[in-house]
Amino acid sequence: MSLTRRLAALVCGLTLSAPLWAADVDIESYGYPITNPFEATIATTPPDLRPSLPDDSDIDQSDYKILLHPEREYELPDNLWAVTKMKYRLAEQDGEAPLIFIIAGTGAQYSSSTPEYLKKLFYGAGYHVIQLSSPTSYDFMASASRHATPGLSEDDADDLYRAMQAVRAQHPDLKVSDYYLTGYSLGALNAAFVSKLDEQRRSFNFKRVLLLNPPVNLYTSISNLNKLVQTKVEGINTNSNFFDLILGKLSRYFEQKGYIDMNEAMLYEFQMSKEHLTDEQMAMLIGTVFRFSSSDIAYTSDLLNRRGLITPPGTVIKSNTDMTPYLRRALQCDFDCYMREQLIPMWRARYDGGSLDQLVNKVSLYALEDYLKNSPKIAVMHNADDIILGPGDLGFLRRTMGDRLTVYPLGGHCGNLNYRVNSDAMLEFFRG
Amino acid sequence: MVKKILLLALLLSAESAWAETTPPIGEDGFKNPLERLEFNPGLDQHVFEQSSFQALDVYDPWESINRRIYHFNYRFDEWVFIPVVDGYRWITPDFVESGVSNFFANIGDISNLANSLLQLKGKRSMDITARLLLNTTIGVLGVWDPATKMGIPKQREDFGQTLGYYGVPAGPYLMLPILGPSTLRDGTGLVADFEGLATLDFLDFFAFSFDSPQLEVSTLWAIDTRSTVNFRYGQLNSPFEYEKIRYFYTEARKLQINE
Incomplete structure (x- = not known):
């Protein structure tokens, strides 16, 4: 042979x-x-x-x-x-x-x-x-x-x-x-x-x-996960946003049911009803949860390290401070932005890190x-x-x-x- | 050779036609779930930002004091309320706990009924009346809840909902000490419901628990209420929990009023 x-x-x-x-x-x-x-x-x-x-x-x-x-x-x-x-x-x-x-x-x-x-x-x-x-x-x-x-x-x-x-x-x-x-x-x-x-x-x-x-x-x-919020969902325009769409569906679902009942089986039954969400809507819901987590990460990391990207340096935050401006800024930062603006610079400064590809190899299962x-x-x-x-x-x-x-x-x-x-x-x- | 190319082209086109319905399964068995989604074009990707910015837009002119009360409630919950509730749960056997809950819930059904009537909801009023009759008699003053077992679930209606039903706007967002998120309308409703219950005084409950020095009963009421509400401060696990609670509360109230 x-x-x-x-x-x-x-x-x-x-x-x-x-x-x-x-x-x-x-x-x-x-x-x-x-x-x-x-x-x-x-x-x-x-x-x-x-x-x-x-x-x-x-x-x-x-x-x-x-x-x-x-x-x-x-x-x-x-x-x-x-x-x-x-x-x-x-x-x-x-x-x-x-x-x-x-x-x-x-x-x-x-x-x-x-x-x-x-x-x-x-x-x-x-x-x-x-x-x-x-x-x-x-x-x-x-x-x-x-x-x-x-x-x-x-x-x-x-x-x-x-x-x-x-x-x-x-x-x-x-x-x-x-x-x-x-x-x-x-x-x-x-x-x-x-x-x-x-x-x-x-x-x-x-x-x-x-x-x-x-x-x-x-x-x-x-x-x-980042891509999931970019799915094409019908019925969203300047007057009605994605959350209104989901809540509207929930509202109609409960109306048909006759009463509000939130339990473990509810989501499953909801998907069986005619108000059920499409793949794109569900994907966007999952993506939304991830985006909210990402902005919390970006906000907290920036604040604790005093990087000044979201919270300006020297800002005094008290328990009654209006946080909405910071939340707005954080919401615009997805995980990609967090990596670009905070994670990679920190990695380079602290560990003499290299390119994005190198980082990805180092932090993924490949490294193990x-x-x-x-x-x-x-x-x-x-x-x-x-x-x-x-x-x-x-x-x-x-x-x-x-x-x-x-x-x-x-x-x-x-x-x-x-x-x-x-x-x-x-x-x-x-x-x- | 030409035949081969044709065959190949045919194969490829067949495959892509099939791919539109189910995404191709990879050699390693991966099903590529994202392939079945349709995405917005690159320049039109702002649904998330737009939606969440709109969600932040809640009328909250008393924000500064509301935030202080939110932090006060958080601390009170963590240091006083929840430890007391946990202690109560640890001491009392489960059937006593549920008996206490049912008893207070049965009294609460009076205001559920009143508000349901005020909103001219016939079917619901009948249901709640049946609940009251069954639970007060067979359920021994409401300690048991046979009505739910017989398929008449508890349905909540409060005066805030009644006001909302007749088109009264929610008004400014209001964080109530200890009681938590509310609005001017719903806070007023809360007072009205309480006054109504005290005036009617079903089962002599109020005379017993508030007029005489039976402070234990009203304390028990507070503990029971806290123990049946599943929410814990910090549960949303976000530095922006105040904003998130505010949004959830306003939307949940809209749902309750619509239904």
Whole structure:
């Protein structure tokens, strides 16, 4: 056999067998009912297909505060008084148990709905659970981050790691058998870098680490989300804006229903009604949430570092200061603008950084390729229709993770995390 | 050769025709969800900015004092109200908690009924009357809520909504101490509802809890109300929470009045 033929055979073999290494769940046996990725992202799983979870009243839990940067109490302006200390939530089991850390996704707080759901799931399975805010959440930026300029994954992991150590030290009586780690969305990328850091610092020796719907190329994910607010939505003009359109639909929906009823099933039922949102409208809704997070990040980072891009230098902000002008300015800054104006300049000044491409390689999962390949304790769960991925991202995960990657055919971005099939798989993975 | 090129062209065109309906699935199984969306042309991309700027436009002439009250409420919630509510929840068994909630809710149904009548909403008034009758009798003075189980859910109507229904504008935005976001119209409505309840004095409740020195009952009422409202200051997790609450409140009230 000639060399070219052998090479061809090798390439064929690789391309044919590569998808087989990863556990691909086929669409028929999966049974997830929402085939639209945008709808899945917004409405998540219909209530009767979710796992049974313990009630809040059955969980021994509390919010705690910890002062990580004492100087911030004096540095932060009055309007940020509530976030000078880092807050987190701990749910305790009686006696010794494994402990799992949950890192929230982009802009999300420790107490937002997905970490709450994951807490209930793992608490019900017998874990102590600690919920942490995302390094991109304004409370974390103000209270726990050293440079308050999130986006450099190694720095973010370092901040998280210090926070986790401080949290652990605040509960010396908590009996822990083993440590586990998980995160969803951006929190999953953070978890991967935290796990890498743990290999050196060895405070926790995580036994297993699960990445749920991580971005692979951070810039692809950001560009995708940024693009969502540019979708073409009918019926928006100078008199009626996008929010009016959505609220109008809600109003008509409730009118038909006869009464206002906001619950978990509502979004799902709403999408079944004739007022349902189009793909473009749902995409814009998701994009809007991301844009609001982006402007919070841009505002907070600028304020804490006194860059003067949004808050002019020397401005005194009191608790009654009209913040609308700053919000207006921040709303005009999307994540791209934040990277251009704040993240890259900071990276260049502090770490002698280079081009955008270099930054993207450094902060994305690519930077951990070898580590992920050789760490059997790490697994990834992802969806084939996740809106934060781009072409080739799943291929990277397949090559890197092999059979430690599970690809679900549906679910959009994190929409199937609370589907019973997924929750069983998550618990199964940690059970080992 | 020509045949081959033709075939290729045919294949390509077939593929692109198919691509318009479902985006092509990548070699790695990726479904390309963004491919199915239609985007605005590059120079016409301002929907988000325009929409959010308009959302900031709420009539708020008393902003300075409102913001101070917002921060006061935030602190009061964090340092006093929520710890008390948590303690209350920890001490009382679940069935007592829900009994207390139901009892106060049943008294509240009086003003729901009055406002529903004022808005000439026939079906809703009948529903609330049925609720009151069922819950006060079978539900033992409202401690149980059999009406909801029988398919008559609770429906809220307040005097602010009634005023809104007859076209009274919301007026300036108002952040009430402890009670939270409101407007001049809705704040007035709140006072009217309270006065109305006190005058009617259903089940001798007001005589018992406010005129005599039974301060415990009114305190319990406040604690129960706070514990049934899920909102927590800081929950919107943004340095611009004041603006966001202001927008959500005004829009939610519009929804309630329309329905």
